Amino acid sequence: MASGVVNIRRDVDDKFYRYRVPFELSLSMPILNTKIEGKGNGIKTVVPNMSDVARALSRPPTYTTKFFGCELGAQTSFDEKNDRYIVNGAHNAERLRELLDVFIDKFVLCGSCKNPETELVILKSGRNEDIIRNCAACGVQSGVDMRHKLTTFILKNPPAKSKKGKKGNKGDAAAGVGGGGGGQDDADGAEANGAESDDELTKKIKAEAADLNPDAALANEDWSADTSPEAVKQRIKALEGNMANVAINGDDEGSDDDANSPYAQLGRWIDESRDEQDDPKAFAVAIYKKAEELGVDKKHKTLIILAQALFTDDIVAEIQSYGALLVKLVTSEKHQKSLLGGIERLVGLAHPDLIPAVPKILMGLYQIDVLDEEVVTTWGTHVSKKYVDKETSKKVRKASEPFLKWLEEADDDDDDE
Template identity: 75%
Template sequence: MASGIVNIRRDVDDKFYRYRMPLLTTKIEGKGNGIKTVIPNMADVARALSRPAPYPTKFFGCELGAQTTFDEKNERFIVNGAHDANRLRELLDVFIDKFVLCRSCKNPETELIIIKQGRNEDIIRDCKACGERTGVDMRHKLVPFILKNPPVKMKKGKKKDVSGAADGVGGAANASPEDGAEENDGNESDDYLTKKIKAEAAELNDKPTLTDEDWSADTSPEAVKARIKALEGSMAATVLGGDDDGSDDDANSPYSVLGRWIDEEKDDVEDPKAFSIAIFKKAEELGIGKKHKTITVIAQALFTDDMVNEINQYGALLQKMVTSEKHQKALLGGIERHVGLAHAELIPAVPKILMALYQIDVLEEEVVTQWGTHVSKKYTDKETSKKVRKASEPFLKWLAEADDDDEEEDDDE
């Protein structure tokens, strides 16, 4: 797990858990009676939780018996007094349990809704994962604050500008998530990056290959017995439904087993081709060789901060396992998690990463264009999704220009 990123449910010890947030940080300012605890990244934490930042800040005040102040415009959130960071993180876990997690399925993908019943008002957690609506403890001191400051209802159905100006998708690779609604004035930078992409594309033309014999499974009695055992162990996760059946928070799911195995083995790899074959056979043994979610786990666990070069090294594995549009989308989701959550320093390299995948015929133009122009919170929080997809703009521009060139050549003929 990357430094500074933790699971929203910190009782889930699984680095492939879908729901992540920044680790809460604190800064003590002032002296004497004027001492206070500033929470510099409260806005980022709150965005990951899909809650207004004043809510957890005020919750801290309620629990600690301290006054709180917040300036949302400047993202400055303060709890009076000197408070240890670990103590506030523990309280944040309590806030998440009481006001974020679905009481039924313990999924954090909920929305707070205020329901009026005569003169009374109730606060409900509406879960987008399981569909259940569960109440909060209306006796808590935070409840009156929420009722006086109700959450803003998210507008749905608003048509998004394909260029991304309306929702933060597109723009320069180093743009911040907050400037997504502003006009992009970085055209020169984009043109420069596009030229670099064209120049570097030639370096990625060697497509990795392995023979069918390389991929064939070991048919010895011992290997067959091991595969049967692995299949029995993963039956609950693979037979009861598809790839998305709640295995994100199951540390014993075949996906988590595969991810941990890759993570443990990759540091000792001397031959990427041999390791590619080993990964393929391991996935087959776990009964998830053809599942599209397996590609998400591989993308998240296999690559490091040298991802651009590693894509070519493991290209044969990707070519073997990415066999449908769903697999391509799962691969892009794994890249979102790897780049957005674990290796933020790779965000400017997203165009190169996409180009490397495109050059080995793993990504199709329509799929990556659709992905790059539509923000989603399926694999990460929405803000992280915006950052990663925004960084893809130079590559999408290159694709569009390449199409225009092709059309002009057809017209000339």
């Protein structure tokens, strides 16, 4: 069965929504499946991939299993050593998936911003204990319904504490730490590879991108702002709208996770407009103007959405067609990292059959000068859970090895000369 993903919040109908969990059978992130065993009074429902689903939510599989038991009025049992999680009785997969949505709403999603990037924390006040969802996305602490039977189980089996000193590092989900999907903003490669986080890497912005390729027709397009009085009024109006978004989202860049953010709007616009465009160069200009209209033409997060929305399974050829647009948008190290993150999501989640083509994709981006050697080398050698789950990140980076080897050999040749 083909692999795929579904939003952690299944009520969000947006394929650019960042937080996702398994939908169909996949080697890396399968959907919650069930297997009925036994007969009569001994019949039981085994969830063979409970660990994988719980890991996507950064919650222990014992929590989700126990929750099913509480909701269904059934006994549960777990054998963590052998990775077996059982709910007594016969229950179909769809019913358990519906209950999983309820679990996500009650014990994963932030009570304020509804993002799943949370960790459970137990707060003690005298003899009382409360369970709090501590959100890394918006910083709000929201409580859970302490009347639910699962809270008793959580208090008796508290989540492991997250490691200190690592931004967004929620630890291993199977240990019960943190929240959010495979795309959460934790440190690049922090857990097992000792990679630096974005905050620890250099913040220096490189010089403005070189002039657009004179051979490209796109270079002749007018990228400058219209200074007519009417155009100025329109830009002021757009700026006011963008400032409203800033107030709502709580940061100066908005969020690429919000279905109503300018990033998501840009992604949907590209997706809906692609079939109407016959000329890639004209479409590139239209994309830039749309990003400018939404106020995200200079934001590095724009590249995450652009990579997913613009490119298809013919990405190697499309890089050349849209090269001038990429050169115009990629103006810093952060932009390069976001572009690579978007490529990770494209080939790792949407088009896993493209993973063998990663060296050609990187070569295409390198040849149009939107990737620096140091940035792509660091990216390729440090696994990260920032944009996709860890296993997918490993696969994509493993596939990049031929390109990284070519870079290293090219450096050696230069040194010899």
